[in-house]
Amino acid sequence: MIEIVYFAWVRERIGLPRERIETKAATVAELVEELRAREERYAAAFADVSALRVALDQELSEFDAALSGVREVAFFPPMTGG
Amino acid sequence: MKISVQEGPFDAGAELDAFSHGRQEVGAVVSFTGIVRDREGGLIAMEIEHYPGMTEKAIGEIAEQARARWNLADLVVIHRFGSLPVGQPIMMVATAALHRRAAFEAAEYLMDYLKSRAPFWKKEVTQSGAHWVEATPEDEDALSRW
Numbered sequence: 001m002i003e004i005v006y007f008a009w010v011r012e013r014i015g016l017p018r019e020r021i022e023t024k025a026a027t028v029a030e031l032v033e034e035l036r037a038r039e040e041r042y043a044a045a046f047a048d049v050s051a052l053r054v055a056l057d058q059e060l061s062e063f064d065a066a067l068s069g070v071r072e073v074a075f076f077p078p079m080t081g082g
Numbered sequence: 083m084k085i086s087v088q089e090g091p092f093d094a095g096a097e098l099d100a101f102s103h104g105r106q107e108v109g110a111v112v113s114f115t116g117i118v119r120d121r122e123g124g125l126i127a128m129e130i131e132h133y134p135g136m137t138e139k140a141i142g143e144i145a146e147q148a149r150a151r152w153n154l155a156d157l158v159v160i161h162r163f164g165s166l167p168v169g170q171p172i173m174m175v176a177t178a179a180l181h182r183r184a185a186f187e188a189a190e191y192l193m194d195y196l197k198s199r200a201p202f203w204k205k206e207v208t209q210s211g212a213h214w215v216e217a218t219p220e221d222e223d224a225l226s227r228w
Contacts, residue, residue, distance in 0.1 A: 008131055008203035009214050058136035060199070074133060074201075078217035081132075081161065081202035082116055082173060082193055 002067065004035075006045070007076035010052065013045035028054050028063045031073065045075075053078055083157055085145060087137050089164040094174050101158050101176045108155045110185040113176040114193060120168045124209040128172065130163040133201035137161075144195040152188040154179050159192060161202065194224040 005018040025031035032049060035042045046052070054061050055074040067073070084101075086092075094115040102111045118128045141159055149157060154177055161173040175192045179185040196202075204215040 005133070007133060007201070008205070055133070055136060055201070058133070058139055060140075074136070076133070076201065077203065077214065078221075079198050079201050080204045080215045080217050080221075081200040082197035 002031075002070065003072045004031075005072060005074040007074065009077060010045050010075050014041050023067075025067055027067060028056070028061065028065050028073065031067060032063065051077060083145060083149065084159070085138065085141050086160045087132065087134075087141070088160065088162055091162070091170060092160050092174070094171050097158060097160065097174060098176060101156070101178065105155070105178060107180075108178040108185075109180055110182040111176060111178045112182070112185040112189045113158075113174060114189050115174040116172045116193075118166050118168050118170050118172055122208075125168050125206055126209060127168070127207045128166045129205040129207055129212075130166065130172070131203045131205070132161075132163045136201050140200045141196065144192060144199060147195075148177070148188045148191050151191070152177070152179055152184040154184070154188055157188070157192070159196070161196065161200065163202065165207075191228055194221075194228065197221050198225065 001020050002023055003020050006014050011017050023031055023034055025034055032046050036046045049063055053076055056065060056070045057072050098113050145157055145159055156178045158176040166172060175189050177185045177188040198221045205212055206215060
């Protein structure tokens with residue numbers, strides 16, 4: 001089981017802030033493919049991954065990163081703090 | 083070193099006073115306060131979302147980088163989240179160093195990194211609807227000078 005969290009417009013498009021899923025994905029990119037295939041709202045949120053950022057266990061990461069041992073994956077648009 | 087991620091307001095003047103008070107080892111204190119501005123008219127509030135846990139961790143790492151690189155005596159980062167009306171302070175940074183240049187540079191570094199590496203997202207709620215603020219290429223470019 002892996003915890004997936006969504007922020008900002010990714011959260012709005014998918015319609016939930018977090019969920020736990022069972023996945024066999026080995027990388028973030030494979031997880032994105034699985035999610036995209038689920039429902040239209042996921043396909044909409046992940047239509048353009050270049051517009052997204054990913055964090056693994058609360059550290060910024062890359063879409064080709066491996067998921068082994070990861071407990072929490074977060075997807076969000078580029079950050080706008082300050 | 084003080085790092086605060088908070089929903090409630092803060093008093094930038096009081097924070098700066100407390101930060102500067104009684105220091106004898108530093109020659110320079112610099113502070114920056116960011117305020118909710120109404121760029122195009124019609125802004126009702128700025129809604130700021132963040133990633134609890136990662137936010138504190140990311141700010142802590144950025145702050146530690148700044149402290150080490152400019153040999154800061156101390157620093158403050160306060161960043162709010164939630165719904166903030168126009169004119170309210172969103173965030174502040176303050177740095178204390180031996181010399182002015184280090185204090186200014188460290189404050190700018192903190193600001194540049196907080197803008198695009200701390201997990202906050204701003205949404206402008208206006209009279210004609212709400213929209214997410216988009217990051218700009220300039221935000222990312224700002225990091226390249228460090």
